[in-house]
Amino acid sequence: MHYAAFLNLRNKACVVVGGGTIATRKIQKLLQAKADVTVISPDVHPNLQGWIANGLVRHLARAYQPTDLAHATLAFAATDNRAVNASVARDAAAYGIWCNVADDAEACDFMVPAVHQHGSVQIAISTSGQSPALAKRLREALEEDLADGGRRFYDLLTSSRIDDAQHADD
Numbered sequence: 626m627h628y629a630a631f632l633n634l635r636n637k638a639c640v641v642v643g644g645g646t647i648a649t650r651k652i653q654k655l656l657q658a659k660a661d662v663t664v665i666s667p668d669v670h671p672n673l674q675g676w677i678a679n680g681l682v683r684h685l686a687r688a689y690q691p692t693d694l695a696h697a698t699l700a701f702a703a704t705d706n707r708a709v710n711a712s713v714a715r716d717a718a719a720y721g722i723w724c725n726v727a728d729d730a731e732a733c734d735f736m737v738p739a740v741h742q743h744g745s746v747q748i749a750i751s752t753s754g755q756s757p758a759l760a761k762r763l764r765e766a767l768e769e770d771l772a773d774g775g776r777r778f779y780d781l782l783t784s785s786r787i788d789d790a791q792h793a794d795d
C-alpha cells in the first residue's frame with residue numbers, strides 16, 4: 626500500500642523527461658500546482674509547444690543526460706524508451722530525489738492518481754498502480770454521477786456518516 630499525500634509543488638523544480646502525450650498530461654497537472662517545470666525532449670507535443678512559447682515551461686530540446694536532474698525536486702520519466710526511463714529512475718535515486726516512471730509502476734517512488742477537482746476540493750483515485758485504466762473509469766463514473774446530481778455519491782457519504790455514528794457509540 627502506498628502513502629497518500631497532496632504535495633505543495635509551488636516553485637519546486639520538476640524535471641520531465643520526454644515531451645509526448647503522457648508527459649503533457651503530467652505537466653498540465655504540474656502547472657496547475659504552480660511547479661517550476663523543465664521538459665527535456667528533442668520534440669514536444671503541440672500543447673506543450675504552446676506552454677513553452679508562453680514561458681510556462683522551460684524546454685531543453687535534446688535527449689536526456691544524467692546531470693539534468695542535478696537541481697530537481699521531482700523527476701518524471703515519460704519517454705517512449707524503457708531503457709531511458711529506467712536510467713532516469715536510477716539517476717534520480719543517485720541524486721536522492723523521487724521519480725515517477727510512466728511505463729513501470731514498480732519503479733515509481735510516487736504515482737499520479739486520477740483526480741476529480743472542484744474548487745479547492747480534490748478527490749484522488751489510485752489503484753496502487755494495478756489498473757490505471759480503472760482509476761480513470763472510477764473518476765469518470767464519479768464525475769458522471771456528480772453531473773447528474775450526485776445522488777449515488779451523496780448516498781455513499783450519508784451511509785458512511787451513519788457508520789461513523791454507530792462506531793462512535795461503540
Ligand SMILES: C[C@@]1(CC(=O)O)c2cc3[nH]c(cc4nc(cc5[nH]c(cc(n2)[C@H]1CCC(=O)O)[C@@](C)(CC(=O)O)[C@@H]5CCC(=O)O)C(CC(=O)O)=C4CCC(=O)O)c(CCC(=O)O)c3CC(=O)O
Nearest residue numbers: 728729730736737738739751752753754756757758760761
Ligand atoms: C503507475 C502509474 C504511474 C504514473 O504514470 O503515475 C501508471 C502507469 C501506467 N499506466 C499505463 C497505461 C495507462 N494509463 C492510463 C491513464 C492514467 N494513468 C494514470 C496513472 C498511472 N499510470 C500510475 C498509477 C495510478 C494508479 O495507482 O492507478 C492516471 C490515473 C493519472 C495520470 O497519468 O495523470 C491516468 C488517468 C487519468 C484520468 O483520466 O483521470 C491509461 C488510459 C489513458 O491514457 O486514457 C492507460 C492505457 C491503459 C490501457 O490501455 O489499458 C501503463 C502501461 C503503459 C504501456 O506499457 O504502454 C503503465 C505502466 C505500468 O502499469 O507499469
Ligand SMILES: NC(=O)C1=CN([C@@H]2O[C@H](COP(=O)(O)OP(=O)(O)OC[C@H]3O[C@@H](n4cnc5c(N)ncnc54)[C@H](O)[C@@H]3O)[C@@H](O)[C@H]2O)C=CC1
Nearest residue numbers: 643644645646647648665666667668688689704705727728
Ligand atoms: N503512465 C501512464 O499514464 C501511461 C504511460 N504510458 C507509457 O508512457 C510512455 C510514453 O507515452 P507517450 O507520451 O504516448 O509517447 P510519445 O511517443 O507521445 O512521446 C515520447 C516522447 O519521448 C521523447 N523521447 C524519446 N527518447 C528520449 C530521450 N532519450 N530523451 C528525452 N526525450 C526522449 C520523444 O521525443 C517524445 O517526445 C509509453 O511508452 C507508455 O509505455 C502510456 C499510457 C499511459
